[in-house]
Amino acid sequence: MSRLFFLARRFVAGESLEAAVDVVRSLNDAGLDVTLNMLGEGTLEREKAEDAVRQYLVMLDLIREGALQANISVKLTHLGLDIDEAYCTDNLSRILEAAKERDIFIRLDMEGSPHTQRTLDIFYTLYDRYRNAGVVIQAMLLRSPHDIFVLNKIGARVRLCKGSYRESSELALQRMPNIRGAFLSIAEQLLKDGRFPAFATHDDYLIEGVTRNAERLEVPRDQFEFQMLYGLRPGFQKEMRARGFRMRIYVPFGTEWMPYFYRRLRERKENVWFVLRNLVRR
């Protein structure tokens, strides 16, 4: 284990797949579903992208053999999107094919805006063959209501989140009340016309808003899910499950945890305090 991993321990299940599988089991035992993600992004070496594909294939076997309630999220820049689009498409289709054979769902995480269109292009290219694939839409992006309209039309499964990358005001809403408003309006589009949408947020205002909308639109609680990140609001995750909501936890693992860890610190000052407190305690 790397010397600094203790810093990220709250947000990252471990540096090895074995450590992550232990976490998946204990979350499953508590009635929570999981999305497994091997950390890694911005890969510029084919060897690394191919290693990621190999590891994802091992994960698919482990999920099936271990009867884990888990699916997988991948970042396309981890699979070579910044090397070559066709190469990345090929890598992703190897994962999707193996996942389809094992009846496992694969989510394409959404990265910063230079990758938005290319991620959606690859998704649309493969979606006809692989209905076990879904994407993520970021409420803060101005383009998102249109993207949702198209995705709903083809029956694609969407995870809606606020968006965790810094974007310019030409491309994205900047103020929290506006981002929340966009989230709830897109959530309504998804509840009305989407297929098993996922609402990824720790924000009570949004969780209550989505819950109220689902009740008003008479969408049963097993027709959508909430998603939260590993290590954030663990007590509340179980409470939501006890209230009858489907709750899926995003569990990242691996040695390349720094960019993910940095995004978590940037999002919320309480996360920085948490890390600093642990640093002092050591």
Ligand SMILES: Cc1cc2nc3c(=O)[nH]c(=O)nc-3n(C[C@H](O)[C@H](O)[C@H](O)COP(=O)(O)OP(=O)(O)OC[C@H]3O[C@@H](n4cnc5c(N)ncnc54)[C@H](O)[C@@H]3O)c2cc1C
């Ligand atoms: C499962 C999952 C998958 C994601 N996938 C992507 C992706 O593919 N692409 C992407 O760009 N982003 C992704 N994100 C990140 C997302 O875009 C946001 O950056 C992140 O979730 C922070 O926004 P928030 O709505 O959760 O709450 P924030 O905006 O961080 O906080 C808003 C309010 O929520 C409450 N709150 C938040 N955290 C806590 C806490 N720990 N304890 C108590 N109250 C809290 C507080 O009231 C707070 O004021 C994902 C998030 C999740 C949960």
